[in-house]
Amino acid sequence: MSLSAYLIVSAVLFCIGLAGVLLRRNALVMFMGIELMLNAANLALVTFSEAHAELDGQVAAVFTMVVAATEVVVGLAIIITIFRSKASLNVDDARRLRH
Amino acid sequence: MTIFVFWVAAPLTIAMAVGTIVARKVVHSAICLCGAMVTLGLLYTTLEAPFLFVAQILVYTGSIMMLFLFTMMLIGIDRRESLTEIIRGQRVVSGIAIGALLALLVFTVAGAVSGGFGNLDEVNERHGGNAQGLAVLLFTKYAFIFEALAALVFTAALAAMVLAHSDQVRAQRSQRGLAAEKLQQYAATGANPAAAPGSGVYARTNSIAHPALLPDGSVADNSVSAVLSERGVVPSDVELLPILVAETAAEINGTLPIAGGA
Structure with missing residues (x-):
């Protein structure tokens, strides 16, 4: 077994996350899909770090984690704000800016 | 392993x-x-x-x-998700796109690595461990990115506070506003603007299952909870009236002490 198995797992995870974002309408589940995609990218970074025998990939994964954490904080605050005015988690209901 | x-x-x-x-x-x-x-x-x-x-x-x-x-x-x-498609054909196109992306990633990127396992051992040992090695990189080569991320985290925390602390979406309801609303409803639909009658006003007990009786002896339906009426524990005016008439007569004749007087 070579490291490409990890990359395949990463690709599959990324596509599952993408499916969550594209096919679900619940804002929270879409957010979880984004988290899955970020994690898939992390796995690829760590795999490349192992393949190239450098720690830079792992540092990049740490950075991705920080970005994911901030993204979740702001995103969930946005979800709560939308929920307050719309009383709905469905992303199709937030269409006030539509002309 | x-x-x-x-x-x-x-x-x-x-x-x-x-x-x-x-x-x-x-x-x-x-x-x-x-x-x-x-x-x-x-x-x-x-x-x-x-x-x-x-x-x-x-x-x-x-x-x-x-x-x-x-x-x-x-x-x-416990919110149901609506499964109606807003954009027509979105599911099918998404499915095809996801499949295509998966194929692309698996057939191109997955073959891009040639190295095997165990290459990181000596790199990890160079600074005494994995965490130490990461720390050295983080505070030397990537120090600026690290600082930028700190700024990002600060901004995100601030943004979350601003977003979560929202202004009131609807105006707060005042007592004056409520009164005006009730009167408007009275003018429009004839809904009773006053408080609903309390239970047991003319009744013999203070049980909440006992309805108030109107001056003509009929039961005031809104004086008892709808749940109790539904359950059938509220006596009707047909049952109540004879008792009431008898008691009133007894009161007038002085054979029964006036309620509350004793």
Whole structure:
């Protein structure tokens, strides 16, 4: 077994996350899909770090984690704000800016 | 050992990820995502990234999933998701696009690595360990990015506070406004603007199941809870009136002490 198995797992995870974002309408589940995609990218970074025998990939994964954490904080605050005015988690209901 | 952990953790991760996407209830999605994060951390251990393994569990299952759960508690979890397509054909096109992307990634990127396992051992040992090695990189080569990320985290915390502390969406209802609203409803639909009659005003007991009687002896329906009427425990005016008439006559004749006088 070579490291490409990890990359395949990463690709599959990324596509599952993408499916969550594209096919679900619940804002929270879409957010979880984004988290899955970020994690898939992390796995690829760590795999490349192992393949190239450098720690830079792992540092990049740490950075991705920080970005994911901030993204979740702001995103969930946005979800709560939308929920307050719309009383709905469905992303199709937030269409006030539509002309 | 590495291969064993991989073949346990990788299918579990993918199964949990699929569960996250297909689960009907948001809580089940969150639980599945937690599991996917933990098994992904196991994959990190096989890739000689022990620090990331710990950080993964602390950051993802520890804080990010907790944030998700708090949000669920705030906004309620029992909401049905509408499955109607807003954009026509979106599901089909998305499915094709996802399949194409998966094929592209698997057939191009997956073959891009040539190195094997165990290359990181000496790199990890160079500074005395994986965490130390990461720290050296973080505070020398990537020091500026690290500072920029600190600014990002500050901004995000501030943004979350500003967003979560929203102004009142609707105006607060004052007593004057409520009175005006009631009178407007009275003018429009004839709804009673006054308080509903209390139970048992003309009744013999102070039980809430005893309806008030109107001056003509009929039962005031809105003086008792609709639940009690539905259950059939509220006596009707046919049952109440003879008793009331007898008691009133007794009161007039002086054979019964006036209620409340004793």
